[in-house]
Amino acid sequence: MSLTQPTLDTARLKLLPAHPDLTAAALDYHSRNRAHLEPWNPTPGPQFYTEAYWAMQMRQAARAWAEGHSARFLLAMQDEPERIIGTVGFSNIVRGVFQACHLGYGIDHACEGQGLMREALQAAIRFAFDELKLHRIQANYQPSNARSAALLQRLGFVVEGQAKNYLFLNGAWRDHVLTSLTHPHFDNRPLLG
Helix, strand or coil: CCCCCCEECCCEEEEEEEEHHHHHHHHHHHCCHHHHHHCCCCCCCCCCCHHHHHHHHHHHHHHHHHCCCCEEEEEECCCEEEEEEEEEEEEEEECCCCCCEEEEECCHHHCCCHHHHHHHHHHHHHHHHCCCCCCCEEECCCCCCHHHHHHHHHHCEEEEEEEEEEEEEEEEEEEEEEEEECCCCCCHHHHHH
16 A cells, blocks of 8 residues: 555545644535435534534544555545545455455535436446555445445445444434445455465
């Protein structure tokens, strides 16, 4: 893994590495999308919508990248790079015999239905497979989240099962559908020594 997390470019988007310089933009994104994102996320604490909280989140994301545990990106339009419209993150990166991670993502309510998240995830998945050399990406969604179900299916994720009371989100334990995507051409020779 390189020392500096790269910016990923698509036709319409920039996937910017989480960095303390993006604190105000991250706070603005989450504040604008409070009602839109809260059904899918943990209940926010009293500090969540503060600059101090997002400065800490950006520092932690940069440190987690440097330590090889995650890769977190903030999405911006190519022609408006200072305004964050979404997030994509690979967390819980595990090496050794697993070579896998969890995928999380969200997009601005005003940007839904334009194919932007699919565009972002296609670039991010290429990065995870080609640059991070991961074999497996796991993505889980609540059964009522039809948009995520359809998006993951279009990207080739396969449903592997359902977990009852999987995560405590928005004030209750929520069931999740478990999906994964594996690298079709993963080279396992380095793992075997």
